[in-house]
Amino acid sequence: EIVLTQxxxxxxxxxxxTATLSCRASQSVAIYLAWYQHKPGQAPRLLIYDAxxxxxxxxxxxxxxxxxxxxxxTISSLEPEDFAVYYCLQRSNWPSFGGGxxxxxx
Amino acid sequence: xxxxxxxxxxxxxxxxxxKLSCAASGFNLRDSDMHWVRQASGKxxxxxxxxxxxxxxxxxxxxxxxxxxxAMSRDDSKNTAxxxxxxxxxxxxxxxxxxRLGDYYYFDYxxxxxxxxxxx
Numbered sequence: 164e165i166v167l168t169q170x171x172x173x174x175x176x177x178x179x180x181t182a183t184l185s186c187r188a189s190q191s192v193a194i195y196l197a198w199y200q201h202k203p204g205q206a207p208r209l210l211i212y213d214a215x216x217x218x219x220x221x222x223x224x225x226x227x228x229x230x231x232x233x234x235x236x237t238i239s240s241l242e243p244e245d246f247a248v249y250y251c252l253q254r255s256n257w258p259s260f261g262g263g264x265x266x267x268x269x
Numbered sequence: 270x271x272x273x274x275x276x277x278x279x280x281x282x283x284x285x286x287x288k289l290s291c292a293a294s295g296f297n298l299r300d301s302d303m304h305w306v307r308q309a310s311g312k313x314x315x316x317x318x319x320x321x322x323x324x325x326x327x328x329x330x331x332x333x334x335x336x337x338x339x340a341m342s343r344d345d346s347k348n349t350a351x352x353x354x355x356x357x358x359x360x361x362x363x364x365x366x367x368x369r370l371g372d373y374y375y376f377d378y379x380x381x382x383x384x385x386x387x388x389x
Contacts, residue, residue: 164333195374197376199314199376205381206273206366206380206381206382207366207368207379208379209371209375209376218373218377250313252314254374254375257316257332258304258316259316260306260313261313262313263314
């Protein structure tokens with residue numbers, strides 16, 4: 164099983180600031196990593212797939228990078244609707260999720 | 270518009286059973302692998318398992334935590350997938366989501382989830 168570790172667990176920021184979220188895999192997942200946004204009571208939303216490709220409808224303030232074991236999701240100039248929990252997901256092996264990073268309002 | 274809607278959740282005693290449904294609309298279920306993911310309160314997302322389409326003989330794969338207790342099935346004529354939960358434990362308490370494996374081999378559409386509570 165591939166374990167994904169996300170950091171930090173919580174990120175306290177203000178609108179307009181930049182969020183940098185990390186996801187580290189216990190073994191290489193090549194580029195087979197996605198990022199999801201999840202808000203309470205809603206379905207998770209696919210933002211980024213294959214490490215750096217934006218899904219349809221994802222604003223360009225969201226960007227993904229990385230390969231192998233280290234990945235980053237960057238949200239530049241946070242909008243009010245961006246405050247949520249973000250999960251990484253790998254599909255290199257049977258799917259597994261990271262523990263999540265909560266981006267909250269400072 | 271692609272939509273997924275889960276139903277069938279509820280309160281069940283430890284050792285009991287429950288069957289969840291996932292009704293799909295806006296696409297043909299037979300063309301897609303369907304997965305189930307759960308989230309316990311205050312916890313992260315956990316992959317539960319998947320059922321492939323007819324071309325892959327409806328093959329199923331389960332996470333170790335539910336293998337032997339949960340079973341997935343589907344009725345493509347009804348555009349519905351199912352998750353049978355047996356021998357339920359308190360740690361199975363969670364919101365259960367069905368999700369579709371999309372064109373890029375990631376989960377692209379999700380339902381809103383259905384809550385399963387295992388408690389005496």
